[in-house]
Amino acid sequence: MRVSFNVNGEDVTADDVWPGESLLYVLRERLGLPGSKNACEQGECGSCTVYFDGVTACSCMIAAGQAQGRTVRTVEGLAEGTGKGTERALGTVQEAFVEAGAVQCGFCTPGLLVQTDDLLERTVGAGMPAPGDAEIREALAGNLCRCTGYEKIIDAVHLAAERRAEAGSGA
């Protein structure tokens, strides 16, 4: 089947899609967007997290056909500006993860970035206070880091929240 949708602001079409394959597979193998990672394929690890019509979801649990006409934003779409890869500057959340050393093997990072971006959108981005440790842990409960680098990840979320709040108040 043919599947067309919008990903990171661009209208895309994938052909010869098997109806049972996942959105994750379409993104990685048919559209050249390998940022979302394929790990557990059962919604347990969160490394394939994307925005699907504005709501975060595991892209391994969305059938390709369900994406028809929808809007998807992947970790690639968190970067600033336009273009591919290093043509774009890192976004606030991405920058904070690098600075805080919240990246070890990097496999869980894309999912954590998207889920963190969503948490910040719903909190500081909506004029609410920055999330505390408990709220951060709850929001990231579905994202597993097998390097167990959680402390630095939580530091990075605090840092990103501060930066986004500053950017918001300056605007």
Next chain:
Amino acid sequence: MEFLSPSTLEEALEAKSAHPDAVPIMGGTDVMVELNFDKRRPPALIDLARIPELAEYGPDGDRTRLGAGVPYTKVIEHLSGTAPALAKASRSVASPQIRNRGTVGGNLGGASPAGDAHPSLLATDAAVELASVRGRRRVPVREFFLSLRKTARRDDELITAVLLPEPSGPQQFAKIGTRNAMVIAVTSFALALDGERRSVGTGLGSAGPTPLRAEAAEEFLAQEFDWENGRSPSEATVRRFGELVAAAARPIDDQRGSAEYRKHALSVMARRALSWSVTDYRKGVTRCA
């Protein structure tokens, strides 16, 4: 494999009637696991995500009608007052990403004995709305689960909604797992006190081949409880209630827990849920007085 994408319920029901072995998909949190791991190759998928009616919720007479496609996140945000036990159970489902997609309708369709929504639906005497080209019918959740993963749903039917009675007393849900998130229940328990009818509802998850009720425990507590003033039941009554809940379980030993542990955990959860509920009930009695 065909991918059917109806945009109205009528189209979906016609599709299900024409392809009774087609598998409905909504949030995909169960169906996609089976597809990803080659456990299932249905001849067709019916995507229900484009049918507006299934994503709606609101009053229906003296009940709340929860469309089968409403994700857990919305249940938590909007139904904490009208369906407290279900909202509590929804909070315990997996992770935010899964709660954004998974639905009560899908939970009922899969009919896993561990399904997080089931105990609260049993305890509160909710009903399942089933639809086919032949019409719609409502089946009490208490009559819906027949045997391991088998339900009263016929092959040509789709689950379209759940009918949630208005609460008339405290409702609780408790669940045992190795961590708070991403856990399939080792065992779980829901309790609903109905002050109007002076009746008690229970629901037990991961405690047998289907979600179960502890009817003897319900009758015992309905007799013993001080419905007038909400005085705390005696220690012996609380203990007996826990024992009767555990006695209703028919658990197995598996990788998540032993049968013996499950029974023990159920008696503990039952006692705790009772004590939380009595406290809440008393607050209600005081408020009304």
